[in-house]
Amino acid sequence: MTRTISSRVLILDRDGVINEDSDAYIKSPDEWIPLPGSIDAIARLTYAGYRIAIATNQSGVARGLLSLSDLNTMHQFMRDVITAQGGRIEMIAFCPHSPDENCQCRKPKSGLLEEIAKRMNVDLTGVPFVGDTYSDLCAARLVGAAPYLVMTGKGTLTLNRIQQQDPIDLLQDVRVFQDLGSVANRLLLQQGRS
Template sequence: MKLLILDRDGVINEDSDAYIKSLDEWIPIPSSISAIARLSRSGWIVAVATNQSGIARGYYDLATLESMHARLRQLVTEQGGELGLIAYCPHGPDDHCECRKPKPGLLWQIAAHYATDLAGVWFVGDSSSDLQAALTVDCQPVLVKTGKGERTLTRPLPPGTLVFDDLAAVADQLLTS
């Protein structure tokens, strides 16, 4: 199975330190949508693992989150692709859950859903918490420079972290190797 796991905000869509609170604020990175579609058309399963503490903070509700994900799926479908499981953590940083990255709960959900081992699976993110979550489950940590990626590059990266300009560059690498 060719599985790729992505963080959402900053990798698939524009990120905001003020949170993405509505469908209008959910602005896709166009090259990311096409990258997901290209990978899917080539036999890759593309899943998403995303922290969504804005729910716990009361910034938006589950229906709003679901509308963002429905729009994401629609855009990928319009380009001939399919998006796999979207696993999300609705908890805040003080809730002590097992799913909020850098903890591995979201990645375990994806592994269980696809009945697969995560060793070596690429997990693409833009933050240190994404990279740490990847290491916890033996995924290959991959950093993109979009979203918070440039900021993340100013700190030490886990050994072996791969760095790409954006998700399109990740897709290019996976589709040519």
């Protein structure tokens, strides 16, 4: 099957990009709190024709903190909140494994993004992948997607750690934004110019 190239695909990490992150894990709809402006950003991008997918590590499942049913309930809640604002998430790819399972789907590996490419029938070359961790940036690079780093969630900590290591090499292809709303503003401005 031939993959179609789409300049209007966007991939988002979940915790720290769309909703607040927590070191205690997000385990229920009650704990799922959208970041300011994130739902509006998704709605604006949906209206502009973007196909939006989510790629998220959810090791809380493997750790026994929530079940797959709990995770699906939370994702349906998130979809409902987004849909109510006029947005749409086309698909959610998640890794339920713990880091020590060495699976192929857990970011920084590329399995989740490859699943998105296959199920959405798209070439991810140059597609923005918005995340807040270094593992998000690594996964984006593995599939040729464009790594976007937001300063929400763990983003500020991620940027500081990268700058202490080798900022020129590790940040040369990374676009840095304040939050998902800022990413949406930039993408919509670029779209208006094309």
